[in-house]
Amino acid sequence: AQKITQTQPGMFVQEKEAVTLDCTYDTSDPSYGLFWYKQPSSGEMIFLIYQGSYDQQNATEGRYSLNFQKARKSANLVISASQLGDSAMYFCAMREETYSSASKIIFGSGTRLSIRP
Amino acid sequence: DTGVSQNPRHKITKRGQNVTFRCDPISEHNRLYWYRQTLGQGPEFLTYFQNEAQLEKSRLLSDRFSAERPKGSFSTLEIQRTEQGDSAMYLCASSSSMRTVTGNEQFFGPGTRLTVL
Numbered sequence: 001a002q003k004i005t006q007t008q009p010g011m012f013v014q015e016k017e018a019v020t021l022d023c024t025y026d027t028s029d030p031s032y033g034l035f036w037y038k039q040p041s042s043g044e045m046i047f048l049i050y051q052g053s054y055d056q057q058n059a060t061e062g063r064y065s066l067n068f069q070k071a072r073k074s075a076n077l078v079i080s081a082s083q084l085g086d087s088a089m090y091f092c093a094m095r096e097e098t099y100s101s102a103s104k105i106i107f108g109s110g111t112r113l114s115i116r117p
Numbered sequence: 118d119t120g121v122s123q124n125p126r127h128k129i130t131k132r133g134q135n136v137t138f139r140c141d142p143i144s145e146h147n148r149l150y151w152y153r154q155t156l157g158q159g160p161e162f163l164t165y166f167q168n169e170a171q172l173e174k175s176r177l178l179s180d181r182f183s184a185e186r187p188k189g190s191f192s193t194l195e196i197q198r199t200e201q202g203d204s205a206m207y208l209c210a211s212s213s214s215m216r217t218v219t220g221n222e223q224f225f226g227p228g229t230r231l232t233v234l
Contacts, residue, residue, distance in 0.1 A: 042227070043227060044227045045225035050219045091159050091160075104150065104162035104165060105162065106162065107161075109159050110159050
């Protein structure tokens with residue numbers, strides 16, 4: 001069965017520093033996708049970055065990068081040069097990609113990131 | 118159409134009453150998902166539609182829950198005989214069926230917060 005584990009319930013980081021949010025996953029399917037979402041206090045889930053299981057390079061999107069270590073089944077999110085607006089809940093998520101690529105996403109329990117000025 | 122919309126944003130009801138929520142997805146998206154999120158947890162999958170067909174339902178979706186997407190556009194989620202345990206944020210998301218480099222990421226609405234007294 002699919003499982004996502006985020007072991008850091010909360011983190012505090014100084015503004016402008018880089019931060020790594022941990023995520024490990026478990027699946028028996030060779031084809032899967034990994035996502036990170038941000039949820040500010042307003043409640044809306046915001047897509048940040050995606051990594052496919054067959055992608056050779058780590059995904060990057062602006063200040064976000066995904067440190068994908070397939071053998072270790074980890075997909076850590078790295079935020080460079082953190083900003084006050086980065087304070088939010090961050091969720092790691094996974095989708096097992098069936099032929100239809102439409103199956104549900106399962107989410108981890110999240111990490112609450114707080115940026116100190 | 119700039120995003121997924123959900124109505125109402127907040128709903129307070131008494132135990133035993135029926136409630137209905139509406140979700141309007143991004144217009145060109147044919148896939149629509151419902152999730153439930155309780156405090157401090159990640160979203161949990163409830164059900165998924167492709168066009169008007171409901172293709173997957175979670176075991177979390179008891180007989181009291183029903184979802185529809187009659188014309189393949191907006192969707193409704195009804196909870197009958199609400200219980201206090203139904204109190205949660207109900208999130209709707211939509212995605213395209215066209216393959217994207219970002220893994221057909223799901224775009225989330227702002228959610229409907231349900232409080233059952």
